[in-house]
Amino acid sequence: MIQPNKEKNFFYLLCLYHLIIWTVIPYLSNKNLPLDIIEALAWGQNFDLGYAKHPPLSAWIPGILFKFFGNKDWIYYFLSQIFIIISFIFLWKLASFFFKNKIHILLSVLSVEGIAFYTFESPQFNVNICQIPLWIGTIYFFLKSIKNNKICDWVLLGIFSALGFLTKYIFLYLLISLFFYLVFILIKNKKFYFNFFYSLFTFLLIISPHLQWLFQNDFSTINYALKRGGLHESNIYNHLSNPSKFLITQIIISFPFFLLIYLLIKKIKIRLPLNNEKFIFLLFSFLLPFFLILITSIITGSRIRTMWMIPFYSLIGIFFIYLYENYINLKKLKNFKILLIIFLVISPTLYSLRSIYFDSRTGYEGKIITLEIEKEWKTISKVDISNVGFSEWYAGNLSYHLHNRPKVFLEENIEFYKNPAVIIAKDVGPNLCKRENINIKNIVYKKIYNHDVCFIF
Numbered sequence: 001m002i003q004p005n006k007e008k009n010f011f012y013l014l015c016l017y018h019l020i021i022w023t024v025i026p027y028l029s030n031k032n033l034p035l036d037i038i039e040a041l042a043w044g045q046n047f048d049l050g051y052a053k054h055p056p057l058s059a060w061i062p063g064i065l066f067k068f069f070g071n072k073d074w075i076y077y078f079l080s081q082i083f084i085i086i087s088f089i090f091l092w093k094l095a096s097f098f099f100k101n102k103i104h105i106l107l108s109v110l111s112v113e114g115i116a117f118y119t120f121e122s123p124q125f126n127v128n129i130c131q132i133p134l135w136i137g138t139i140y141f142f143l144k145s146i147k148n149n150k151i152c153d154w155v156l157l158g159i160f161s162a163l164g165f166l167t168k169y170i171f172l173y174l175l176i177s178l179f180f181y182l183v184f185i186l187i188k189n190k191k192f193y194f195n196f197f198y199s200l201f202t203f204l205l206i207i208s209p210h211l212q213w214l215f216q217n218d219f220s221t222i223n224y225a226l227k228r229g230g231l232h233e234s235n236i237y238n239h240l241s242n243p244s245k246f247l248i249t250q251i252i253i254s255f256p257f258f259l260l261i262y263l264l265i266k267k268i269k270i271r272l273p274l275n276n277e278k279f280i281f282l283l284f285s286f287l288l289p290f291f292l293i294l295i296t297s298i299i300t301g302s303r304i305r306t307m308w309m310i311p312f313y314s315l316i317g318i319f320f321i322y323l324y325e326n327y328i329n330l331k332k333l334k335n336f337k338i339l340l341i342i343f344l345v346i347s348p349t350l351y352s353l354r355s356i357y358f359d360s361r362t363g364y365e366g367k368i369i370t371l372e373i374e375k376e377w378k379t380i381s382k383v384d385i386s387n388v389g390f391s392e393w394y395a396g397n398l399s400y401h402l403h404n405r406p407k408v409f410l411e412e413n414i415e416f417y418k419n420p421a422v423i424i425a426k427d428v429g430p431n432l433c434k435r436e437n438i439n440i441k442n443i444v445y446k447k448i449y450n451h452d453v454c455f456i457f
Contacts, residue, residue, distance in 0.1 A: 042400075055166045055168065129310065145195070246304045427452075
């Protein structure tokens with residue numbers, strides 16, 4: 001049983017578990033970094049104000065780490081867990097607004113372990129993992145701002161909101177939901193927070209360079225997001241099938257969480273305290289973003305990718321513990337702990353099995369392929385490879401593993417050919433080396449580990 005005044009110790013154990021287990025397990029089971037990390041490292045070389053797929057923040061962070069630590073895989077798994085732990089810290093602080101009993105605060109954090117996004121999917125640092133602490137931090141500082149109306153809280157809200165937006169545009173669903181709550185307060189209490197403009201000004205100031213980049217690059221990231229959502233596919237059935245698939249997926253994802261909650265409560269009873277201010281806030285900050293994205297899918301017929309929903313689940317523990325606070329049976333904590341421990345053991349085990357036997361990305365022989373390419377290169381040139389192209393995965397891996405970290409070009413241009421370079425691809429054949437209308441002195445084709453490689457020197 002969790003003894004009174006020992007809740008913080010359990011919280012620290014949870015953080016330690018994530019820091020150790022979810023750094024060590026992927027490091028031992030993965031031969032190669034996952035796709036999203038390799039992509040982020042490829043983008044983050046240049047510290048641009050935006051990239052073809054996403055805003056810049058989630059690429060800048062691995063890019064900075066590479067400057068200090070280089071190609072040490074464990075660093076990037078460790079990075080993901082640092083973001084998860086920061087999320088838990090904000091979650092604890094946020095839960096403190098809703099619960100006087102520390103055991104309820106702890107349960108609202110522990111129950112999140114029932115969502116695979118925060119365990120099984122957490123080693124892959126990407127835009128979604130990067131969003132989580134910014135999502136919870138934004139809600140936390142928004143609530144502090146509403147309660148205390150201090151300028152410093154409003155400014156911090158603006159900073160977290162901007163950083164969240166610079167991670168992924170889907171963050172707007174949260175910001176819109178929180179803005180609706182401000183409107184709700186204005187209508188209900190006839191109260192307007194003029195300090196809100198400090199937050200708005202800070203937000204616009206931070207994102208303005210990226211907005212300028214968007215205009216200069218024909219809104220490429222927005223176009224990519226629309227394409228990923230399938231908006232280019234005009235099919236009337238998508239307006240029904242895609243929202244239905246979305247709902248079914250969310251139910252499946254949430255099942256382990258609800259199993260944990262079920263073991264805690266005395267009886268299942270629908271209780272919607274709509275006159276409770278705290279519950280109203282949770283409706284706006286937790287449920288409304290889900291509702292808005294569902295409405296988007298219904299109206300546009302767009303596909304909602306499962307991984308996009310990672311930050312949306314951040315408050316699920318607080319919401320349901322608060323909803324059933326009066327029905328929680330602390331005598332059933334033992335069953336809750338047993339199931340939680342089972343999840344904590346099974347999740348890294350399943351991750352290891354997937355990585356070793358089923359995941360072609362983490363099973364990719366990036367280091368071996370790079371060594372062989374480097375060996376071949378040294379037979380034809382005495383200088384280092386300066387540029388590699390033209391894909392996040394193949395070129396990104398080659399750049400990551402080469403000792404001198406050549407620049408990754410994702411698009412072909414004349415600058416690429418000005419220095420010794422390598423083009424790497426698959427299933428193209430010798431045609432890969434036929435570079436028309438380009439003056440290349442020496443170009444050699446090689447087949448290396450089933451990869452098509454062009455050496456340009």
